[in-house]
Amino acid sequence: MxxxxxxxxxxxxxxxxxxxxxxxxxxxxxxxxxxxxxxxxxxxxxxxxxxxxxxxxxxxxxxxxxxxxxxxxxxxxxxxxxxEMIGEISGSLTIGASTTIAEYMLPSLLGDFRKKYEDVVIHLKV
Structure with a gap:
């Protein structure tokens, strides 16, 4: 544009x-x-x-x-x-986390996030 x-x-x-x-x-x-x-x-x-x-x-x-x-x-x-206003969220999300958080906390959180925002590409750095 x-x-x-x-x-x-x-x-x-x-x-x-x-x-x-x-x-x-x-x-x-x-x-x-x-x-x-x-x-x-x-x-x-x-x-x-x-x-x-x-x-x-x-x-x-x-x-x-x-x-x-x-x-x-x-x-x-x-x-x-x-x-966001029309409900279409896309792009890239990079998250840095320690091993413990990446293994035990993030899977369920990122799973829920992924279901809600399918067009967002998630990058996890442990």
Whole structure:
């Protein structure tokens, strides 16, 4: 739902690599470059300094990255709230527990949780 150009930019900025971002996003590297260039054209400024096969964020890029992070955080919160409101809970839950608790207390608790929230993937770290 969020602007694809912003998602692509955010991934490139996080990884500081167009190639790694392309792999992560399952896109070609030229497509990633195109999306970032479109965002740069939209803002009429460069978001990355590109020098000798290295990239870094410009001052504007750092600003956009900070806002993008907040936008995606709020988007996730909104999505979770709507899903909760309509009774559709999904995602991933990671729980860390000692051996005793993992063996004796969590099986029944997680079993009940799993029945109620079938679309939640549970990861237990003992």
């Amino acid at each position: 969020a602007d694809r150009r912003l998602q692509v930019f955010f991934t490139v900025a996080k990884l500081l690599s167009f190639t790694k971002a392309a792999e992560t996003l399952h896109m070609t590297q030229p497509a990633v470059t195109f999306q970032v260039r479109q965002l740069e054209e939209y803002f009429n400024t460069r978001l990355f300094d590109r020098t000798h096969n290295r990239i870094s964020l410009t001052k504007a890029g750092t600003l956009v990255y900070g806002y993008a992070d907040k936008i995606f955080e709020q988007y996730t919160e909104m999505e979770n709230m709507v899903r």
